[in-house]
Amino acid sequence: MKTTTKSVEDPCCVDERTGIGGLVPVNDAISRGLSLARKVDGIEVVELDEAIGRVLAEDLLAPFPLPPFDNSAMDGYVFRSEDLSGVGPWRLRVAGRVAAGDNANKAGAVGEGEAFRIFTGAGIPKGGDTVVMQERVRRLGDFIELENPVTPGSCIRRQAEDAAKDSLLLPKGSLIGAREIGAIASVGLPRIRVRRKVRIALFCTGSELRQPGESLAPGQIYNSNRFILMAALRQPWIELSNMGAVVDDPDALRAALTHAAASVDMVVTTGGVSVGEEDHMVEQLRSAGGRIEVMKIAMKPGKPLSVGTLNGAVFVGLPGNPVAAFTTWKIIGSRIAEEMSGQGTNEVSVSQVEASESFTRRPGRQEFRPAKIVGFSPDGRPKVQLLDQSFSAKISLICKSDGFAVIPAHSDRIASGDRLDFVQL
Numbered sequence: 001m002k003t004t005t006k007s008v009e010d011p012c013c014v015d016e017r018t019g020i021g022g023l024v025p026v027n028d029a030i031s032r033g034l035s036l037a038r039k040v041d042g043i044e045v046v047e048l049d050e051a052i053g054r055v056l057a058e059d060l061l062a063p064f065p066l067p068p069f070d071n072s073a074m075d076g077y078v079f080r081s082e083d084l085s086g087v088g089p090w091r092l093r094v095a096g097r098v099a100a101g102d103n104a105n106k107a108g109a110v111g112e113g114e115a116f117r118i119f120t121g122a123g124i125p126k127g128g129d130t131v132v133m134q135e136r137v138r139r140l141g142d143f144i145e146l147e148n149p150v151t152p153g154s155c156i157r158r159q160a161e162d163a164a165k166d167s168l169l170l171p172k173g174s175l176i177g178a179r180e181i182g183a184i185a186s187v188g189l190p191r192i193r194v195r196r197k198v199r200i201a202l203f204c205t206g207s208e209l210r211q212p213g214e215s216l217a218p219g220q221i222y223n224s225n226r227f228i229l230m231a232a233l234r235q236p237w238i239e240l241s242n243m244g245a246v247v248d249d250p251d252a253l254r255a256a257l258t259h260a261a262a263s264v265d266m267v268v269t270t271g272g273v274s275v276g277e278e279d280h281m282v283e284q285l286r287s288a289g290g291r292i293e294v295m296k297i298a299m300k301p302g303k304p305l306s307v308g309t310l311n312g313a314v315f316v317g318l319p320g321n322p323v324a325a326f327t328t329w330k331i332i333g334s335r336i337a338e339e340m341s342g343q344g345t346n347e348v349s350v351s352q353v354e355a356s357e358s359f360t361r362r363p364g365r366q367e368f369r370p371a372k373i374v375g376f377s378p379d380g381r382p383k384v385q386l387l388d389q390s391f392s393a394k395i396s397l398i399c400k401s402d403g404f405a406v407i408p409a410h411s412d413r414i415a416s417g418d419r420l421d422f423v424q425l
């Protein structure tokens with residue numbers, strides 16, 4: 001599947017037909033959330049094997065060139081290109097040998113009419129300027145015979161062709177994955193400077209919540225959000241303090257918010273952000289001294305997502321419905337956390353799909369609809385079937401979907417074959 005990276009974008013936030021207005025478009029919610037995010041400022045020195053998944057705190061310049069010396073790209077023979085003048089076949093005497101790890105300077109010089117046996121990664125000995133792979137020569141005792149000409153300079157990896165000394169190997173803010181750690185190890189650094197982890201406190205609200213393993217009384221459900229978010233927040237650049245569940249009680253909520261915000265960079269909660277009498281989150285955040293900067297988002301699921309600040313911490317109040325909590329974290333919350341980690345904004349990776357069937361819907365909110373890949377168009381684009389319209393509490397449904405089809409806020413009808421953005425899960 002062709003994958004492009006771009007932000008999920010739609011300017012429309014108002015449903016003229018239903019009269020839903022004043023909703024904040026998803027992209028505005030993201031930028032307003034990002035404007036609250038300050039990069040964490042502490043720096044830690046970590047051993048290389050502890051650096052995976054951390055964020056590089058400063059630009060990393062190559063302390064020496066990569067590769068550090070000219071070396072052979074093939075197992076074969078190294079010789080002087082001028083020895084293949086005129087018409088072939090040519091015969092060269094095998095007069096030396098250099099393997100990876102040998103000091104090529106001590107191997108002697110390749111003389112006229114000579115070749116040295118050489119192996120991939122071995123330094124090019126003096127005099128030699130061309131390597132031929134062994135499959136292209138015939139070995140005859142102490143000689144090799146070449147039937148075809150060889151381009152001068154071929155099969156040699158040149159010093160600095162990957163990175164020159166003092167060139168930028170990795171910019172500050174790089175998330176250290178397999179590629180990045182390979183680059184750091186290649187220049188021999190045993191430890192590096194990374195930003196400290198983003199400290200995040202998580203708690204879920206709801207008097208109905210029980211822990212898996214406990215028994216359920218009538219009206220109770222299991223706290224799945226806690227586990228959904230623990231999974232989403234399990235990142236090497238996050239230090240998570242998991243505060244469990246808090247009942248729908250204003251005092252308990254305010255106390256939990258105040259306690260959480262005192263020691264972290266970000267407080268993430270689920271539930272209690274909607275309009276019911278048991279939804280106290282926004283009111284208690286304010287009463288604890290916090291501010292709400294974004295609420296009522298033109299997003300489905302996730303309209304009640306609330307973003308603000310409390311005592312210097314960023315507050316991300318996710319909706320209680322599990323799919324809404326998962327989606328709003330993925331599309332908005334995680335990007336604020338990434339910004340705070342020093343990575344800069346990682347835009348959501350979006351590809352293009354085609355709707356497999358036509359459908360209508362109520363416009364007004366940009367929708368992230370669980371969708372399943374059911375085939376491919378003649379030009380190779382995935383065709384997706386959009387799953388249930390009403391899905392924000394259906395956790396089993398997103399387990400059956402391959403991703404979210406993104407329906408623009410203003411669309412009231414999608415025809416079969418229409419192209420949609422797709423966020424793969």
Ligand SMILES: Nc1nc2c(c(=O)[nH]1)N[C@H]1C(S)=C(S)[C@@H](COP(=O)(O)OP(=O)(O)OC[C@H]3O[C@@H](n4cnc5c(N)ncnc54)[C@H](O)[C@@H]3O)O[C@H]1N2
Binds near residue numbers: 221222270271
């Ligand atoms: N009159 C209105 N009612 C609702 C509106 C609205 O605009 N007007 N919005 C709906 C939308 S959209 C959503 S989303 C929910 C969000 O509500 P809250 O964030 O206040 O969440 P709760 O009411 O606490 O819970 C909603 C739902 O999710 C279940 N839940 C909550 N926490 C968990 C958890 N940790 N694990 C599993 N399930 C959880 C909870 O039992 C409820 O069923 O509001 C709509 N209502």
Ligand code: MOO
Binds near residue numbers: 299303304321392393
């Ligand atoms: O918009 Mo709510 O977040 O659908 O369930």
